[in-house]
Amino acid sequence: MNIKAFARLVDYPTALRLVLARAAGGPRPVTRVPVAQATGRVAAADILATTCRPPADISAMDGYAFAHAAMVAHASLPVAGRTVAGDRPEALAPGHARAILTGARIPAGADCVMAAERMAVAGDTVAPATPLPARGANIRRRGEEFTAGTRLVARGQVLDWRHVALLAAQGLRDVPVARRPRVSVVSNGAELAADAAGACPDSNAPMLASLLGASGARASTHLAPTDNMAGQAACLRAATRGADIVVTTGGISVGNTDHMLAILRDMGADVVFRGVAIRPGRPLTVLALGGRTIFCLPGNPGAAAICALMFVRPYLRAIMGVETPPFPTAATAGFTADAPAGVTQFIPVSLHRGPDGACCRRVPTVGASDIIAFSRADALLAVTQENPVRMGQVVFPERLFGTN
Numbered sequence: 237m238n239i240k241a242f243a244r245l246v247d248y249p250t251a252l253r254l255v256l257a258r259a260a261g262g263p264r265p266v267t268r269v270p271v272a273q274a275t276g277r278v279a280a281a282d283i284l285a286t287t288c289r290p291p292a293d294i295s296a297m298d299g300y301a302f303a304h305a306a307m308v309a310h311a312s313l314p315v316a317g318r319t320v321a322g323d324r325p326e327a328l329a330p331g332h333a334r335a336i337l338t339g340a341r342i343p344a345g346a347d348c349v350m351a352a353e354r355m356a357v358a359g360d361t362v363a364p365a366t367p368l369p370a371r372g373a374n375i376r377r378r379g380e381e382f383t384a385g386t387r388l389v390a391r392g393q394v395l396d397w398r399h400v401a402l403l404a405a406q407g408l409r410d411v412p413v414a415r416r417p418r419v420s421v422v423s424n425g426a427e428l429a430a431d432a433a434g435a436c437p438d439s440n441a442p443m444l445a446s447l448l449g450a451s452g453a454r455a456s457t458h459l460a461p462t463d464n465m466a467g468q469a470a471c472l473r474a475a476t477r478g479a480d481i482v483v484t485t486g487g488i489s490v491g492n493t494d495h496m497l498a499i500l501r502d503m504g505a506d507v508v509f510r511g512v513a514i515r516p517g518r519p520l521t522v523l524a525l526g527g528r529t530i531f532c533l534p535g536n537p538g539a540a541a542i543c544a545l546m547f548v549r550p551y552l553r554a555i556m557g558v559e560t561p562p563f564p565t566a567a568t569a570g571f572t573a574d575a576p577a578g579v580t581q582f583i584p585v586s587l588h589r590g591p592d593g594a595c596c597r598r599v600p601t602v603g604a605s606d607i608i609a610f611s612r613a614d615a616l617l618a619v620t621q622e623n624p625v626r627m628g629q630v631v632f633p634e635r636l637f638g639t640n
């Protein structure tokens with residue numbers, strides 16, 4: 237069979253399922269990173285609290301701690317000592333108050349705290365200057381936020397500053413995370429060489445390294461020499477060595493100079509699918525080479541971006557064990573769009589704050605080569621004949637940027 241031919245296009249859901257199936261059950265290498273550098277990384281294990289928070293009953297105010305009953309009985313109390321955060325205070329002498337700072341442990345014998353500005357100090361005694369609060373007032377109870385054993389972070393969570401705060405507050409130095417998958421991005425195209433007549437700058441390699449880097453990958457870029465098949469093959473072999481995923485662009489349509497697929501087949505790769513019923517991005521071809529997945533993206537930059545967003549990004553998330561779904565974006569469509577039968581059409585949209593909430597507008601595009609449309613768009617919307625978009629309908633486009 238001619239490996240270049242598009243015998244039968246798979247539909248988008250099937251293609252995505254095939255890609256994700258390749259991610260299931262594979263190795264999930266783990267590494268540890270300092271908690272402060274964990275943002276964007278994927279937790280490789282559940283992380284349980286080892287201590288309660290707060291670890292003891294502590295004061296919520298700068299003021300005075302005392303026994304509520306003693307204050308009711310005497311109206312004012314002599315002040316004996318001062319407790320600051322970090323102290324292990326002695327028990328309160330009966331019938332006394334203790335000066336206390338926010339975060340300091342409540343001494344045994346005290347069951348109420350009043351803020352300093354609500355109390356009157358006369359010599360070495362204090363008395364409420366405003367109504368006495370209830371017993372237990374202004375005391376943060378041991379474990380009221382969470383107790384030891386509480387799950388702080390779930391395996392598969394993409395970490396950010398919220399988790400960094402929690403983990404650092406537990407005194408953790410480092411955290412187990414998924415190792416960043418190594419992605420080799422290989423550009424193909426005689427026109428990309430700087431010395432080629434009519435040279436075209438390689439924008440796909442930096443675009444894909446950046447896009448996949450934001451999704452957790454460690455990307456290296458390679459420019460395949462297209463003037464000879466042996467050189468192209470050597471480049472692909474080198475790119476494959478040491479990579480978990482290979483992403484190529486260009487050279488996969490039926491043109492005579494497009495050798496990519498033949499080279500990969502000679503390397504022993506099996507085609508998972510050749511061509512998908514999507515627009516743009518139809519030539520997308522996925523191959524399996526041992527445990528590695530090779531994504532051959534079309535050279536047209538807009539099509540390459542869509543394939544990376546809709547296929548490589550979910551695959552990356554899956555092999556890193558990401559469990560949190562991408563943050564949903566809901567918006568009211570400010571346009572109508574249809575797609576031809578059997579095709580999933582991807583439409584770039586911009587998001588806006590409308591009078592009744594978020595709304596999205598269609599961003600004009602000149603087609604699969606278009607990259608300026610993405611810089612004007614925020615999200616990508618999938619449209620099919622069965623699911624067209626109608627003005628005023630709530631839609632859920634996929635974000636184009638961010639760490640999702």
Ligand SMILES: Nc1nc2c(c(=O)[nH]1)N[C@H]1C(S)=C(S)[C@@H](COP(=O)(O)OP(=O)(O)OC[C@H]3O[C@@H](n4cnc5c(N)ncnc54)[C@H](O)[C@@H]3O)O[C@H]1N2
Pocket residue numbers: 423424425427428436437438439440441485486487488489490491494517518519533534535536537539604605
């Ligand atoms: N006879 C057919 N021709 C084409 C078909 C087809 O089915 N039959 N499909 C079209 C579609 S759809 C696409 S998409 C392209 C994909 O072709 P390739 O993947 O082989 O890509 P190239 O031909 O190498 O390049 C296409 C276009 O993109 C530019 N390009 C390529 N690489 C880069 C890069 N790294 N940075 C910036 N720009 C790049 C290249 O200069 C071309 O303009 O095939 C259609 N043709």
Ligand code: MOO
Pocket residue numbers: 514515516517518519534536539540604605
């Ligand atoms: O799908 Mo091509 O990717 O339309 O230009």
